[in-house]
Amino acid sequence: MIWVALSAGFVGLVHSLAPGHWLPVVLMAKARRWDLRQAVSGALVAAAGHIAISVVLAVGGIEIAAHLVESVEARVERYSGAALLVFGLAYSLWAFFRHSGCHGHTHHGPDPRRSRSPYLFLLSLGFSPCIAALPLFAAAAPGGAWAVAATMAAFAGGVLLALVGSTVLVSLGFMRLDHPVFEHYGDVITGLGVAAIGAFLFLHPGH
Numbered sequence: 184m185i186w187v188a189l190s191a192g193f194v195g196l197v198h199s200l201a202p203g204h205w206l207p208v209v210l211m212a213k214a215r216r217w218d219l220r221q222a223v224s225g226a227l228v229a230a231a232g233h234i235a236i237s238v239v240l241a242v243g244g245i246e247i248a249a250h251l252v253e254s255v256e257a258r259v260e261r262y263s264g265a266a267l268l269v270f271g272l273a274y275s276l277w278a279f280f281r282h283s284g285c286h287g288h289t290h291h292g293p294d295p296r297r298s299r300s301p302y303l304f305l306l307s308l309g310f311s312p313c314i315a316a317l318p319l320f321a322a323a324a325p326g327g328a329w330a331v332a333a334t335m336a337a338f339a340g341g342v343l344l345a346l347v348g349s350t351v352l353v354s355l356g357f358m359r360l361d362h363p364v365f366e367h368y369g370d371v372i373t374g375l376g377v378a379a380i381g382a383f384l385f386l387h388p389g390h
Contacts, residue, residue, distance in 0.1 A: 186383060187330070188337040191319045195341025197372050198313050199233065205349040207308050211301050212354060219354055226350040227343070228302050232309020234339045240312050241320035245331065265385050270318050271378025278371045313338070 199205070208229055212222035316338050323334040 187319055187323045187326075188334045190379075191316055191323075191334045192337035192341040194313065194316045194319060195338040196345045197341075198315060199230070199342045199345035200349060204229065204233065205346050205353070208305060208346065208350045209353045211305060212350070215301060219351065222350050222354050223347055225302065225305050226346045229305040229309045230339075230342050230346040232306040233311065233313065233346075234309075234342050236310045237312045237316055237338065238320075238335050241317050241331075241335065244317060245321060245324045266318060266322075268378050268382050268385060271315075271375060274315055275371045275375050275378065313342075 205226065208222065208225045211217070211225055215221075217225065319338070320331060320334055323330040
């Protein structure tokens with residue numbers, strides 16, 4: 184299941200590189216004139232919300248699935264790769280057509296600079312699950328609790344690296360704010376990554 188864990192890290196990283204995740208932190212830091220330490224704290228808070236809601240939904244889904252399909256666990260493990268492949272391709276197509284009419288960089292959502300409770304605001308922005316990671320958590324379930332924990336830890340690491348790294352690079356002036364590739368095609372890349380690991384698991388079950 185090492186490949187599932189690595190894929191979860193990839194999904195967390197690429198998905199969170201979209202400016203919609205880290206740009207509110209940067210805007211808040213500029214508006215509040217935060218130093219780098221405070222900006223990193225804001226990024227950690229936003230990442231915590233994103234990781235927490237994704238993990239909670241994943242654990243709930245795994246528990247429900249365990250009770251519903253306990254008798255067909257082997258079959259679920261055998262075809263989890265196929266499910267990931269189909270989901271990844273569908274997710275990529277949905278993401279592609281969702282942004283097909285967008286041009287340049289657009290920040291969708293409320294203006295973080297108007298918030299009176301900055302850290303609470305950033306935490307609430309993180310309360311949007313990474314849908315692409317959920318089937319990866321489910322695919323790790325047949326490997327046991329340690330496999331699921333490793334997959335979730337890898338996902339969390341990817342999210343933290345993307346949010347904190349992007350915030351630091353922008354705050355220090357090493358990276359521009361406008362990154363339309365990740366804004367419009369980050370989820371497409373994420374879906375293709377999930378599909379690739381699904382194809383691998385289907386052809387080489389048990390890894």
